[in-house]
Amino acid sequence: MFISKLMKHIYLLLFAIIFCGTKTxxxxxxxxxxxxxxxxSEKNTxxxxxxxxxxxxxxxxxxxxxxxxxxxxxxxxxxRSQDPTASSTTIPGFGTITQPRVSNSFSAGVDASLTFFxxxxxxxxxDRANLNVETSELTRERTEQQTIFQTISLYLNxxxxxxxxxxxxxxxxxxxxxxxxxxxxxxxxxxxLADVYRQQVIVSNDELALxxxxxxxxxxxxxxxxxxxLDPLVQFEFADATVPKEIDSVEIxxxxxxxxxxxxxxxxxxxxxxxxxxxxxxxxxxxLGVKYYQGDWWPSLRAFASLDYSxxxxxxxxxxxxxxxxxxxxxxxxxxxxxxxxxxxxxxxxNANEQLSLKERQVKAEVRKAVLDLETAVKSLEVSQTGIRxxxxxxxxxxxxxxxxxxxxxxxxxxxxxxxSAISNKVNSVYNYILAKRNLEFVVGTLK
Numbered sequence: 001m002f003i004s005k006l007m008k009h010i011y012l013l014l015f016a017i018i019f020c021g022t023k024t025x026x027x028x029x030x031x032x033x034x035x036x037x038x039x040x041s042e043k044n045t046x047x048x049x050x051x052x053x054x055x056x057x058x059x060x061x062x063x064x065x066x067x068x069x070x071x072x073x074x075x076x077x078x079x080r081s082q083d084p085t086a087s088s089t090t091i092p093g094f095g096t097i098t099q100p101r102v103s104n105s106f107s108a109g110v111d112a113s114l115t116f117f118x119x120x121x122x123x124x125x126x127d128r129a130n131l132n133v134e135t136s137e138l139t140r141e142r143t144e145q146q147t148i149f150q151t152i153s154l155y156l157n158x159x160x161x162x163x164x165x166x167x168x169x170x171x172x173x174x175x176x177x178x179x180x181x182x183x184x185x186x187x188x189x190x191x192x193l194a195d196v197y198r199q200q201v202i203v204s205n206d207e208l209a210l211x212x213x214x215x216x217x218x219x220x221x222x223x224x225x226x227x228x229x230l231d232p233l234v235q236f237e238f239a240d241a242t243v244p245k246e247i248d249s250v251e252i253x254x255x256x257x258x259x260x261x262x263x264x265x266x267x268x269x270x271x272x273x274x275x276x277x278x279x280x281x282x283x284x285x286x287x288l289g290v291k292y293y294q295g296d297w298w299p300s301l302r303a304f305a306s307l308d309y310s311x312x313x314x315x316x317x318x319x320x321x322x323x324x325x326x327x328x329x330x331x332x333x334x335x336x337x338x339x340x341x342x343x344x345x346x347x348x349x350x351n352a353n354e355q356l357s358l359k360e361r362q363v364k365a366e367v368r369k370a371v372l373d374l375e376t377a378v379k380s381l382e383v384s385q386t387g388i389r390x391x392x393x394x395x396x397x398x399x400x401x402x403x404x405x406x407x408x409x410x411x412x413x414x415x416x417x418x419x420x421s422a423i424s425n426k427v428n429s430v431y432n433y434i435l436a437k438r439n440l441e442f443v444v445g446t447l448k
Contacts, residue, residue, distance in 0.1 A: 028235040033155050033243060036228060040151040043229040047147055050140040057129070057136040064129035067122050070114035070303075079105045106317050107310040115302045119295025128288040135281045142274035149442040153435060154224040158238045160431040161217040163245070164424055168213040171420045172206040178416075179203050182409075195409045202413060247433055252378055255437070259374050265367045265444055270360070272445030279352075279359040286349035293341040299330040363443070370440040377429070377436035384422070384429040391415075391422035 031039070041047055082102045115122065179199045185191045225232050270276055305324035311317035331338065398415035401407030441447040 028237050030237040030239055031228075032238075033152070033240040036155050036224070036238070037148050037151050039228045039230070040147050041144055044147050044227070045229070046143050047140075050136075050143040054133070054136045054140055057133045061129040061133050064122075064126040067115075067125065070112045072110065072112045074110045075108065077105075077107045079107075081105075103312065105310065105312055107308065107320075108317065109306055109308040111304070111306045113302055113304040115300060117298070117301040119298030119300075121292050121295030124288050124292040124295065128285055128292065131281055131285050131288065135278050135285070138274040138278045138281070142278070145274070145442060145445070145447050149438065149447055150227065151224075152438050154220070154227055155238060155240075156243070156431050156435050158217070158220045158224050159240075159243060160427060161213070161220045162238075163427040163431075165210070165213040165217045167420065167423050167427065168206070168210040171416075172203070172210050174416070175199070175203045175206045178412075190405075191409070198409055198413070202416075243434065245430065247381055247430055252381065255374065255378055259371050259378075262368065262371055265371065265440070266364050268446070269363050269367050269444045273363055273443075274445065276359055276363055276445075279356045283349070283352045283356055286345070286352040289345040290342065290349055293338070293345045296331070296338040296341065299328050302327050302329075366443040367440075370436070370443045374433075374436040374440050377433040380425075380429045381433050384426040388419075388422040388426050391419040395419040 080102065179196070179202075182191055182195050182199050186193055186196050221236065221238065222232050224238065225234075225236055230236065303324075303326050305322070307322050308320045309317045310320040395412075395415040395418070398407055398412045402409060402412040438447065
């Protein structure tokens, strides 16, 4: 008896441990918008590539600095030689045995050289390497802004589809409640059986709409989780109290005043956009490229020195000499390679200037379109707020008339559909407004 009770307690304890463990591991992690931005900035593939690019340019920068210092090399040699006729020994009864003479020689040396003038090409190469590091940093910062904006866009889409899912859930709940009321009224003879069938069709359509909304919500979460480089098979929840669900009239009026300053936004974009600064630096880099290849028209001057040691034994190597000097070289004719390099660098400079002009036009166009999108989002938000007030009142009147027998079920269904559409439009307009506002920050270059 005691053993059976003990086993029972053990089974209950194991069940509790397994249940609690399963519950612990099945808990979902809730990620806020700021946490999502932090994750994407750290783990996103484009961000990792941009950071690697900065590191790569820093490596080239070290090489450019190293070109200003002398290069030093050392060498060691060991030589073993033998002469088969060097010595011989005659042994009576055996003959003559030749013993080759073996000798070793060791030598070592240190060489140093420095190109101290090459038409200032080495300094141009260093300036270009420094500029490439700065450009890669600017590219990394712009990539970070792009990553942040994409994360915000995907995150807002999750919140938007979740709100639309809640709208569909509420709509299905109201449809089921209405079906029950109609069924009760039909049993009492208050409404026709056709109204029951119509409402059943509405419930079925609402169930289908709910399934579709759930699918859109689930897919939006998968898109965000994938972009954050998280495991798509793990359950995550996304909620952030800082993201507003309603936009008050004060903010709308402030945005209306700000969106008129298109020229101010454009000037700010020219000063803050990292990709525009990159285009400017590309022009400077092309100018340094011209300067670099123009150095081929100058002679190259190099200083060199060497120190040598030699000996027949490694332990007895001695100083054997030292040499130093200066050499000069100048290509009199190199099959027009020099002229071709200069011409190509000048073409690169013209292309860089053209790309800068194109980038300026693109930035202005992006700012203009972002302002227009924000204006449209504000107007849509105002219209949706007006439309939902009207839809609420129409639905109330239609429901009261139908319950009193003064209205038809069709009128009520139309009012319900208009109400659901108005709620959905408001949800979409709120998140479109938030996204349009963040998009303007992105194209201006102030997004953080």
